[in-house]
Structures are given as C-alpha cells and as structure tokens.
Amino acid sequence: MNFLTQIDNLALIALLVVSGIALFLPTLSTLISGKGLSPTEATIWINRRKAYVFDLRPEEAFKLGHLPGAKRLSSADLAASLEKMKLNRKHPVVLVCETGSESLKAIGQVRQLGFSEVATLQGGVAAWKAAILPLVK
Known part of the structure; x- marks a missing residue:
C-alpha cells in the first residue's frame, strides 16, 4: 500500500508541474519570442x-489616431531614434x-539595444480599434 501511495503522490506532483508550465508557457513565449500582446495585455503593460x-x-x-502615450518612430x-532617447532599458x-507584422520584424532591433521585454x-492598431479602445488624434 505504501508503494501505491507514493506512485499516486508522484503522479499528482507531475500533474501539478505540467499544469503550472502549461499556464506559464504563453507568457514565457511572449517574452522570449516577442510575439504579440492582446489589446488587453498591452493596456496592462x-x-x-x-x-x-x-x-x-x-x-x-x-x-x-494612435494609442495613448505612443511616440511615432520610423x-x-x-535603432538610432531609440538610442537618442536614452530610455530606461x-x-x-x-x-x-x-496589423502587427511590421512591428514583429522590429523586435530584434529593440532587443539588441538592451531592452529585455x-x-x-x-x-496592431486594427485589433485595438476592433476592441473598441480609444485612439488619440
């Protein structure tokens, strides 16, 4: 009986670890690969x-129309514009x-400047509009 209890406990621990990883994976992939944030997640950031x-x-x-607080950069x-701004990395x-495709290509440039997140x-802005979030003119 002791042996079966240990197996049950190990199975529950494994299930807990796998569940935790599955919940954290989307956030981790966003940070590592730089994939997109939903309009809600962007608002939180x-x-x-x-x-x-x-x-x-x-x-x-x-x-x-642009997102509140956004600065336009070419x-x-x-890279040159961000260097001039001397921002907190x-x-x-x-x-x-x-649409999100052009900004996805620029992630590498920004990371090379020392921004980790x-x-x-x-x-893109199309999704922001679709979520009925405000734009500043």
Missing part, C-alpha cells in the same frame, strides 16, 4: 508596467503598426 509605446506606422496614419531609423516596450500589439 502600458498602464501598470509603464511600458514605452512606439508606433511604427507612417506619420499620416499616426495622425489619424522603422527604418528605429528596464521598462517594457510595446511596438505598434497597422519587448512585445508587439498583436493585430
């Missing part, structure tokens, strides 16, 4: 974690474009 928000869209699109000059960064707004 912006409001609670004081994330920097950089909009990589053309100036005309930026003027039509994706071609992204400990703050997270959210990159934004129209970099993510994109999954679906």
